[in-house]
Amino acid sequence: MASEHIEHKLALLPDEPGCYQMKNINGKIIYVGKAKNLKNRVRSYFKSSHDGKTARLVAEIADFDYIVTSSDKEAFLLEITLIQKWQPYYNIKLKKGTGYPYIKITNERDPKLELTGDVKKDGAYYFGPYPNVYAAQETIHFLQKVYPLRRCNEFQGRPCLYYHMGQCLGACWRTVPEEEYAAQIAKIRSFLDGNTGRVKQELTRKMENAAKKLEFERAAELRDQLHYIEVTVEKQKIISTDRTQRDVFNFYMDKGWISIQIFFIRQARLMKRESRLFPIATTAEEEFETFILQFYDRKNNVKPKEILVPSGLDNDVLEQVLEVPVRTPQRGEKRALMELAAKNAKIKLDEKFRLLELDNRTTVGAQNEIFAALGLAPGHVIEAFDHSHIQGTNPVSAMVQFVDGRPEKTNYRKYKLAEAENEHSADEVANTYEVIRRRYSRLLKEHAAMPDLILMDGGEIQMNAVKDVLENELNLAIPVAGMVKNDKHKTARLLYGDFDAPIDLDPKSQGFYLLERIQEEVHRFAITFHRQLRNKNSLASRLETIQGVGPKTRSKLLRKFKTMNGIKAASMEDLQAAGVSKAVAQAIKLSL
Structure with missing residues (x-):
């Protein structure tokens, strides 16, 4: 309402x-x-x-x-x-960059071939995307041997090594006519568009001539180039009778999820396929149209000569925005491609639902078991804390967050804590007060959502400290439970409420396994942070034993070289360049 x-x-x-x-x-x-x-x-x-x-x-x-x-x-x-x-929460959002490489013929007076993942509107010719970097690199190496452009850094007064190898037209020592470049580029583009017959004929002729002249090394090289075309360029089945570069989009929707398939048709072959799965908040057609626009706008994908989409979309508007023909095929091989994309979209979504069902048992279902054992309504977010120290020195605390039974690592937090007054002991209660106060007072200031449950890797004393801060200082009502370990330091039970009756979970249940994962994860995170801090302080202490190295010099060295090994490996010149005098640099080298 x-x-x-x-x-x-x-x-x-x-x-x-x-x-x-x-x-x-x-x-x-x-x-x-x-x-x-x-x-x-x-x-x-x-x-x-x-x-x-x-x-x-x-x-x-x-x-x-x-x-x-x-x-x-x-x-x-x-x-x-x-x-x-x-960046609204409920919209489909695509990250910039496909992660797939393109072959680029640069738009310069002396053009060259290069590999790039960053597509720009610079007048260059881009071909791709390629399935992987290796395939694109091999294609460039092949083209540089067969149809060379420029491989040098332009004019340098003498022919470069690549010119002598026949892989550069010679911009390094002469003015290459633009017509010569244009002829090579036309051949390269024709080859990349799938027209391999011409280059195969040319290579075969050259190989036979080399063999007649007894130039067997040259003939073998040409044979290898022919083999490359056969096993790399022509190994895929031709799925189109024309050579039009086209992208094929189709989708399948079920249970509030949309599964999208994109086929990249290049050289009359299926060069690459992408799959995307999203829960959606409006009609499938509306989300699908938005996805296509973002796909070309945000991801810098090269627009093909034609885009194929299913019926039900506003093809005219898509065509106006993308400035590429957008068509819905009705029959023939294009229609078969659309049906293949739709079939693959359905398979991907069915697979997703099966995995979700299996995954939910160990994530959402396991988390619900924990809430049910505590007598709480189901929740989404659990935050767990653990402290780490050695005899009270370098005390730290760590927090991990699990959302619907999965670790949300971007929301993990580390805390340096105040040193205990007695250097040989740690004040666990004071540490708990400090970290809980810092964590949840900050969430209050930021008007951020609170967790549904807080887990402490400790007993009754720590839990009372948490409750004291939450209820009496911050006026928050967040459930708090303690993760209790047995004498073998393994997760055993939960403390909750009045602590009179510890809550036991079935040790074979998914809820118990999730509790173990949370306790192990927060302990690992705290120990790792403490170790990093201790190593850093140990490094700083060792540096300060060197005569002439004070806090300022130590800071300079740490900023510049990061680690002790970095400082050890630095030369005298490197140390002096970091702002250290020659005498102190010599002392550092001798000491380390």
Whole structure:
């Protein structure tokens, strides 16, 4: 049921194309969408029943805003711009860069072939994407031998080594006519577009001539180049009768998830395939259109000569925005490609659901077991803490976060703690007070979400300290439980509530295994941090025993060389370049 405020705004929506932005209670944009008719599209969120990701989105909407555009094309473009700017939680977001290499013929007076993953609008010719870096490198090496351009750093007054090897046209010592480059580039482009017959004939002729002249090494090299074409360029089955570079997009949707397949057709072959899976918050067609636009806008993919999509999309607007023909094939080999992409999309999604079902037993299901054992309603976020020290020195604390039973490593945190007053003992209670106060006072200041459960790697005393900070200082009501170990230092049970009756989990249950993983992970994280800190302090202490090395010099050395091995390996000149005098540099070299 929409609020009165939203009801009033819905009544004012225009029958125009545009973009809408859904906001949560904090005013943060959580979803951006486009619409041919803003009134109909936005009202559908609040006047229809939903499930899955859409239901979660609607439950969070506290307000919305919209921008009217003059055309559907403008709405498409504006949507992509707003998604890039706000990175809304419920939108599909693509990272920049495909991770796949392209072969590039540079746009220069003396062009050259190079490998790149960064596609720019610089007038150069890009071919790809290639399945892997090795395949692209091998193709470049082949082309440099058969159709050389420039391999040197341009004019240097004398022929370079590559010129003598026949792999450079000689920009190093002469002015190469542009017509000569143009002829080579035409041959390279023809080869990359799949026309291998001409180059095979030429190589065969040269190989036979070399053999007649008894130039067997040259003949063997040419034979290897022919073999490369046969096993690398022509090994894939031809799946298209024409040579048009095209990308094929199709999708399959089920249970609130969309599975997308992209086929890259190059040289009349399936050069590369990509698969993507996302939970979506609106119609499959709308999300699919947005995905295609982001695919070419954010990922710097080279646009092909043609894009094939399934029916149900706004091909005309996509074509206007992408400036590439966007077609829906009705018959023939293109239609067969579309059906193949759809089949693969369904297979990928079915596989995802099977894996989710299996994974949920050890993640979400296991986490729910822990909450149920504590008598708590199911939650999503668990945060666990552990301390580490040696006789009170270099005390640290570490926090790990598990979301739906999986470690969320980007949210792990490390804390340096105040030294204990007695250098031979550690004040566990003081450490607990400090880290809990720092962690949750910060979340309060940032208006961030709190965890559903806090786990302490300790007993009743630490748990009381946590409760004291949360309830009496911060006014927070977060459940706190203690992870108790047995005499073999293995996870055994949970402490919760009044501590009178420790809670035992079935040691063969997934909930018990998850508890073990959390306890081991937080202990590992704390120990690793403490070891790093101790090693750093040990290095600093060792440096300070050297005459002439004070705190400032130590800081210079650590900033420059990072480790003791780095300082050891540094030459006298390197040490002096770091701001150390010659006498002190000599003392350091002698001491280390």
